[in-house]
Amino acid sequence: xxxxxxxxxxxxxxxxxxxxxxxxxxxxxxxxxxxxxxxxxxxxxxxxxxxxxxxxxxxxxxxxxxxxxxxxxxxxxxxxxxxxxxxxxxxxxxxxxxxxxxxxxxxxxxxxxxxxxxxxxxxxxxxxxxxxxxxxxxxxxxxxxxxxxxxxxxxxxxxxxxxxxxxxxxxxxxxxxxxxxxxxxxxxxxxxxxxxxxxxxxxxxxxxxxxxxxxxxxxxxxxxxxxxxxxxxxxxxxxxxxxxxxxxxxxxxxxxxxxxxxxxxxxxxxxxxxxxxxxxxxxxxxxxxxxxxxxxxxxxxxxxxxxxxxxxxxxxxxxxxxxxxxxxxxxxxxxxxxxxxxxxxxxxxxxxxxxxxxxxxxxxxxxxxxxxxxxxxxxxxxxxxxxxxxxxxxxxxxxxxxxxxxxxxxxxxxxxxxxxxxxxxxxxxxxxxxxxxxxxxxxxxxxxxxxxxxxxxxxxxxxxxxxxxxxxxxxxxxxxxxxxxxxxxxxxxxxxxxxxxxxxxxxxxxxxxxxxxxxxxxxxxxxxxxxxx
Amino acid sequence: xxxxxxxxxxxxxxxxxxxxxxxxxxxxxxxxxxxxxxxxxxxxxxxxxxxxxxxxxxxxxxxxxxxxxxxxxxxxxxxxxxxxxxxxxxxxxxxxxxxxxxxxxxxxxxxxxxxxxxxxxxxxxxxxxxxxxxxxxxxxxxx
Numbered sequence: 001x002x003x004x005x006x007x008x009x010x011x012x013x014x015x016x017x018x019x020x021x022x023x024x025x026x027x028x029x030x031x032x033x034x035x036x037x038x039x040x041x042x043x044x045x046x047x048x049x050x051x052x053x054x055x056x057x058x059x060x061x062x063x064x065x066x067x068x069x070x071x072x073x074x075x076x077x078x079x080x081x082x083x084x085x086x087x088x089x090x091x092x093x094x095x096x097x098x099x100x101x102x103x104x105x106x107x108x109x110x111x112x113x114x115x116x117x118x119x120x121x122x123x124x125x126x127x128x129x130x131x132x133x134x135x136x137x138x139x140x141x142x143x144x145x146x147x148x149x150x151x152x153x154x155x156x157x158x159x160x161x162x163x164x165x166x167x168x169x170x171x172x173x174x175x176x177x178x179x180x181x182x183x184x185x186x187x188x189x190x191x192x193x194x195x196x197x198x199x200x201x202x203x204x205x206x207x208x209x210x211x212x213x214x215x216x217x218x219x220x221x222x223x224x225x226x227x228x229x230x231x232x233x234x235x236x237x238x239x240x241x242x243x244x245x246x247x248x249x250x251x252x253x254x255x256x257x258x259x260x261x262x263x264x265x266x267x268x269x270x271x272x273x274x275x276x277x278x279x280x281x282x283x284x285x286x287x288x289x290x291x292x293x294x295x296x297x298x299x300x301x302x303x304x305x306x307x308x309x310x311x312x313x314x315x316x317x318x319x320x321x322x323x324x325x326x327x328x329x330x331x332x333x334x335x336x337x338x339x340x341x342x343x344x345x346x347x348x349x350x351x352x353x354x355x356x357x358x359x360x361x362x363x364x365x366x367x368x369x370x371x372x373x374x375x376x377x378x379x380x381x382x383x384x385x386x387x388x389x390x391x392x393x394x395x396x397x398x399x400x401x402x403x404x405x406x407x408x409x410x411x412x413x414x415x416x417x418x419x420x421x422x423x424x425x426x427x428x429x430x431x432x433x434x435x436x437x438x439x440x441x442x443x444x445x446x447x448x449x450x451x452x453x454x455x456x457x458x459x460x461x462x463x464x465x466x467x468x469x470x471x472x473x474x475x476x477x478x479x480x481x482x483x484x485x486x487x488x489x490x491x492x493x494x495x496x497x498x499x500x501x502x503x504x505x506x507x508x509x510x511x512x513x514x515x516x517x518x519x520x521x522x523x524x525x526x527x528x529x530x531x532x533x
Numbered sequence: 534x535x536x537x538x539x540x541x542x543x544x545x546x547x548x549x550x551x552x553x554x555x556x557x558x559x560x561x562x563x564x565x566x567x568x569x570x571x572x573x574x575x576x577x578x579x580x581x582x583x584x585x586x587x588x589x590x591x592x593x594x595x596x597x598x599x600x601x602x603x604x605x606x607x608x609x610x611x612x613x614x615x616x617x618x619x620x621x622x623x624x625x626x627x628x629x630x631x632x633x634x635x636x637x638x639x640x641x642x643x644x645x646x647x648x649x650x651x652x653x654x655x656x657x658x659x660x661x662x663x664x665x666x667x668x669x670x671x672x673x674x675x676x
Contacts (some may be wrong), residue, residue, distance in 0.1 A: 347632075347639040400615040403602045403637035407628040410620035423626055433629060462640045508640040 002488050016446030030035030047071065080151055152188070155181045160188045167191050170198035171214045175239070181221040189229035192216070213237040216316075218244070219263070231447055237511040247360075251275040252447030261288040269294040270366070271466060272458040273501040276450055280332045282476065287331040289471065289494070299468050300367045304338050307527050315513035316453060324490070325487070329476045333491065334469040337498050341371040342511050344379050347404040348432040349439060351411065352379040357464070368466060368500075374515035378508075401456070403508075408440045408459045417441050436460060451506035463505035468498035547584045548572065549600065555593035557600045563607035564600075568636035595631050598624060602637065 007174050033418040152160065159176050166174045174192060176184075197212050215238035216230065223244040230239065231252050236259060251260075254275040262279075264272075272291070279286040313336055341355035353375060358366045370376065400406070414420060420441060421434035440459040443449050451458050472491040479486050505511060519527065547564055549557045561584075564570045573580040578585045588596060602618060609615040620628060632638070 085668060147547070175567065344640070352640075398611055398613055400606050400609045400618070402632065402639045403635070404629065404632040405639050406602070406618050406620060407625045407632055410622055411625040411629065414622045414625065420626075424629075429634060431629060431631060459638070460639050462638075506639060 007207035015127070019316060043380075070446065121188065130134055147436055152185060153182070155179050156185060156188055159184060163188060163191055167195050170196060172197055172212055173217070175217045177217045177219040179221055181218070181223060183223065183225060184227045184229075185216075186227070186229040189227055193229075193233045206530050211235055213258070216240070220244075226250050226253075226446070228252075228447055234258065239263070239339060241382075248446070249273055249276065250446035251449045254278040255447075258285055260285055262286060263290040265290045265292055265294065267294055270297055270360075271502045273313055273466065274448075274501040274503045277334060277469075277501060280334050280471070282331075282333055283325050283329055283475070284331055284333075285447065287473075289332045291471070291499060292497075295365050297466060297498065298367045299338055299498060302370050302529055304370060305372065305519065305524050305527050306337065307519035307523060309336050311515050312373045312513050316511075325476045332471060332494075333474040334471050334499075334501075336467055336469055338370045338468045339373070339512065340368045340468075341377045341468045341519050342463050342465045344508060345462050345464075347402065347408075347462060348430065348436040349460075353377065357466075372430075372518070373512075374518045376514045378511075398452050401458075405458060405506075408437070411437065412440065412459070413446045417444070420522055449504060451510050452503045454507075456506055458504075458506035460506075461504035462507060463511050465503050466500045467503060469502055471495060471499050544584050547586065548595060550585065550594040551589045551591050551593040557596060559603055560601050560607060563603040566603065566606055566637070569634065573650065586617045590632060590634070592627075595627050598614065598628055599631055599637075620664060637667050 046335060047339070048068060053202070089204075159179055159181060162176060163174060165171070192214060195212055195214055197210070199207060199209055201207065212235045214233055214236045216233070216236060217238075217240045218227075219240045219242035221244050223246060225239070226241070226249055227248055228250065230236065231250070235258075236256050238261040239256070239259060240261075240263040242263045246264070246267040248267060249264060249269065249272055250275040253273065256279070259279055269291075278284070280289070288399040342353065343351060343356050345351045346351035355369065355371075357368075401409075411420060422438060424434045443459050443461075448457055449459075449461065450456060451461075471494045473494055474489060474491045476490075477488045542585055543561070545561055546558050547561050547570075549564070549570075551557070561574075565574075570586060574584075575581060575587050591599070598620065605618045
């Protein structure tokens with residue numbers, strides 16, 4: 001006993017009974033000392049042993065199977081009398097517990113998946129994700145019942161037919177205009193991301209599989225929401241959303257790296273996402289862009305000093321790599337003209353600054369005040385290092401997100417996203433929380449948003465400001481003369497009005513950089529932008 | 534509990550007590566990112582003297598997650614690309630209310646500390662918590 005490691009105490013009814021000890025001791029093939037009955041249980045595989053319950057000769061006449069036991073010996077119950085134990089008599093053993101009878105009923109998680117009869121690739125209500133646990137707050141039935149979209153509208157069926165024929169024939173122009181579409185399910189547009197043109201097969205032409213260039217026309221419909229499935233079409237080159245009822249273009253539009261033509265005219269847009277600027281830079285893909293008319297925000301004053309604008313662009317945002325222009329490039333660029341003050345809010349969207357954007361559903365064209373580039377108005381109670389010294393993209397990228405943000409991200413995994421905010425509607429719960437959750441759901445549905453300063457993903461933007469930019473069509477020519485290359489740049493203004501682009505930040509650190517000192521009066525007059533004629 | 538032995542500086546740790554009596558001992562520095570707790574520990578309140586904060590509105594399950602966040606923040610405060618803290622979906626809404634209550638807001642990042650008067654805010658959200666917990670029986674069992 002001393003040289004063997006001691007084992008935990010055995011379960012009481014069997015292990016301690018001397019009957020079992022002797023039962024095992026006699027069964028052993030190799031004697032390793034009668035005092036170490038536990039050596040069987042030290043093996044990692046469950047021990048298998050057999051027992052000859054009754055070795056009487058009669059039992060072997062017709063052939064007899066030995067009983068096999070798997071597992072530790074002390075989990076086994078000595079089954080019946082055998083010769084070794086017969087001396088002790090059956091009455092000495094504890095009675096065997098009866099195994100519970102298996103009930104004949106359905107196992108809920110059988111692992112068998114029964115497919116639906118209808119095809120599921122057009123039905124967006126079919127949710128592949130497993131339903132997560134119900135939220136504990138849903139004690140009462142939610143106020144808003146999300147309408148399950150089981151059937152496509154007639155217009156959508158028509159759109160689906162057109163798309164299917166385009167995919168089948170490899171046609172790259174997908175014309176869905178004038179269909180009176182109110183919305184378009186993601187499942188309908190998804191086949192387009194796999195559309196491949198049929199390569200031309202002709203004599204003396206090398207067979208070549210080229211990348212598709214898909215053109216999608218959704219003009220003259222009544223879309224209220226930007227169809228998100230569009231963002232998944234990698235080779236989309238032309239996108240027309242002319243004459244719809246869109247109020248916002250999702251920031252994730254920057255994912256469409258091959259987009260050459262974009263038409264968002266005649267919508268209800270008040271601003272464009274600043275992420276669109278990724279496509280509108282020198283060497284960028286976009287070469288045609290229609291955006292008027294739209295009820296865009298307008299600047300209040302048109303004569304304006306641009307002192308510090310370059311500093312602001314350079315120091316606020318992490319450096320944006322410009323694509324090298326090879327020889328000739330024509331496309332859309334923008335020039336920063338002015339910006340508004342920053343709207344500061346907390347995660348729950350309570351506004352803390354003097355400046356705030358007008359409410360969303362005002363029909364008139366709103367005019368916004370501007371702020372000089374050498375000033376940043378901050379809320380009174382915010383006394384922070386970076387608010388006075390300007391943002392530091394490296395510093396603000398550090399550290400974990402706030403608990404509010406972390407909890408919001410967790411909430412986005414919930415299955416009942418539509419009902420999420422209604423679960424928070426309750427007396428005593430601050431009324432701004434449901435609004436914040438709604439906003440987060442909206443951002444989540446639009447494909448997420450990153451902070452413009454530190455590039456972190458966020459669901460609760462807390463700073464927001466608008467840049468007014470002039471949109472130009474620019475052509476760049478590279479002229480080589482005597483070994484030196486000079487760029488000749490020529491820009492023509494595309495519209496009389498400045499176009500607002502919204503910037504959003506994830507913390508109160510992520511705000512515009514402030515030029516160190518105001519300009520002198522001569523510089524002020526030199527840099528003054530005169531009213532646009 | 535009050536002081537750490539020889540000098541009179543306050544203890545490195547504070548104790549947070551939940552409504553159901555669970556106590557969490559937290560690094561003072563980590564808990565100070567919450568303006569609510571910071572406000573409680575300032576001045577000559579009982580909490581500031583004993584280093585023990587009672588939260589009669591917060592259940593143990595939620596306070597545990599909040600405490601976990603404090604240390605998660607403290608550990609990662611200087612790191613980039615921090616992985617998300619794991620939060621079960623069924624706790625997210627209560628944690629949202631808790632984040633609001635403890636002032637763990639996005640506007641506030643590690644490098645910034647704000648001086649705000651939190652007392653009125655605390656009062657509002659105490660009521661919020663009370664309503665939330667009385668309305669729904671939350672099926673938690675701890676310990």
